Amino acid sequence: MQSFESPAACAEPVLQVSGACKAFPNGPTVLDKVSFDIEPGSFCVLLGASGSGKTTLLRSVIGLNKLDAGSVRICGVESSPKNLRRIRRKVGMVHQDFGLSGRLTAARNVMSGTAPDLPIWRLMLQAYPEYMQRKACSLLSRVGLEAGHVNRLVNGLSGGQKQRVGIARALINAPKLILADEPVASLDPQTAQDVMHLLRQMAKEQGAAVLCSLHQINLSRTFADRIIGLREGRIVFDGPPGQLSQEALSRIFGTGRDVFSPSMVA
C-alpha cells in the first residue's frame, strides 16, 4: 500500500490529526475530538453524509478553518500560524466546487498552484517560467485534457474537465498529501469513476497520500485502502473497505440509508 519508490516519502505519517474540535459561532459541534493518522502513499476515504463535517475537517487540515482545540501535523511539523504557509506547500487540495478562476485559462489555473514559489513580478505579469509551462501541459495531458483545452477559459469547460484541471493544480507542486473534498460530487457516475481512478493513479505515481471525502459508498469501496466514517463530527468507523459491514454503514449514515425516506426528512 505504501509507495516506496517515491524518494520524497517521509518516514512518519504525512498527516496526524489529534483531538480536533470545532464549533461555528452559535452552531452545534461540527468536529468532536477527531484523531487519525495517514501513512505515506495511502488512499484514505472520509465517508459521511451531507453535513457530517467532512469539508470542515479538510479545511481545518489546511488551515482554512481554525480549530477550537486539537492539533494538525503534516510530515511531523505542527501547523501553527507561523509555519502555516510552509506546511501548505506540502499539501495539494482538490476542492468540491473546483475553486478555479473561471476567467483564467486551464493552464494558468494549473500554474497558479505554484504561486508561493514564484517571484511577485512573475505573478503580477502572469509570466510563468518555461519549465513550469511544460510541467502544466504535461500534467494537463496526464489528467486527460487535450491541446485545445490548454488556453481555453475554465468557464468554458465541462464539470469533469474542470475537476481534472483542479486535480492537475493540486499535483503541480509535488505534494506529499492530497486533500480532495468530494471531488466527484457534481459529476455523472461514469465521469465520477474516471476522475476517482485518475486521482488514485496520479497519487500513486507521485507517491502522495490522499485523504478524499466522499458520500458515495460504492466509490469508497472501489477506491479506498482505508475508510474513515464520519458522523456528526465524530469518527464512527476506521478500517479497510472489507470491514465496511451493513452495521458499520448504519453507524455512519443512520438506520434509514435512503435519504429520501420519510425518516430522514422529518
Next chain:
Amino acid sequence: MSDVTQNQPSGPQHWDVKPAFDWKTVLAAVAAFALLSVSAHRMELHRLSSQLGEFLQASVGLKESSQVGRGIGSVAQQMYPLAIAERTPVSLIDHFDPDDLPLFSHLETDTIEESALDAETMQMTTRLVEKTYLVEPVGYLTFTLGKMLETVEMAVWASLFAVLISLPLAWVAARNFTPHPALYGLSRSFVSFLRAVPELISALFLVLAFGFGPIAGILALALHSVGFLAKFFAEDIEAADKAPQDAIRATGAGDLAVLRLAVLPQVLPSYTALTFYILDRNIRMGTVIGLVGAGGIGQELKGRYDMFQYDHVATILLIIFLSVLALDALAAKLRRKLI
C-alpha cells in the same frame, strides 16, 4: 387523535402567504407624500406649474406671451445663425502679414463710422474709417473643436490617474484584504471625503492653487473619480467569490497572489465598466468645471456667455452634444470588445 392534529402544524389551507404590502407600507407612503408636499412648497413648485401652464397656453395661441416663452425666444433668436467663422480685426493681430494668410482665409474690408472727440473744438465728430478683417470661414468651429479635444484630454488624464490611485487604495479599503483595520477605516473615510466634494467646488480652489487651465481641471476630476472608483473597486473585491480565493490561499500563497490570481479575474469586467463610466462622466463634468476657469471648452463657454455672444454659445453647446454622443458610441463599441 384530535390531540395529535392540534399539536402538528396545520394543513396548507391554513398557511399564510405574506401580502405584498401592509399598513406599514401605507403609512410610509403617506409620510413620504407629506414630506414631499412640504418640500414642494419650499421649492416654489407652485410657481413652476403656473409658469409652465402660461407657457403652454401661449404656445397654442391662447395667450399673448409668457415669461418663459419670452426668455427662451430671445436667447434662441440670438443663437441663430451659429458662429462658425472667425472674424478678427487685422489691427488686433500681432505681426500681421497680408501675403501670408492662414489656409482658406481671406480679408474683408468694411467701412464703419467712428466717433471721436476733436481736441480743438471739444466736439464729437463722426468720420468714416476703413477696417480690415481677417476672415477664417470655419475658424471658430475648429477653435471650439480644439477646446473640446482639450476637455476630452483632461478627462482621459483624470480617469487614468484615478484608476492608478484607486487600485492600491481599493486593496487597503477592502475589508477582507486590508493590511490593518485602522488603515481600512482611514482609507474608507478618505474615499468618502473625496466623493463628497463636488468637482466644481474643488476646481474653484484648485484654480487658485494651480492657476487657470487644464491642470486644475484634471486634478479636480481625478480626486472625485478616486472617491467613486476606489469605493466600488473595494466593494467588488469584498463581494468576489471566496472559493477560488481559498484555493489559492491553500497553496501557501500570500494576499497579493490571491488578489492577482483569484480576485482580479473576477472583478476585471466590473472594473472595466466602472472605468468607462468614470471616463464618460469626466468628459461631461469636464465641460462644467471649465466654467470656473479649469480649462477646456467650459472656460470658452463661460467667456462667450458672459459677453452675451449667444451664437458662439450655440456652437459650443452643439459641439459638446455631438462629442458626447460620438464618445458614447465609441465607448459602447470598446466595451463590447473588452468585456
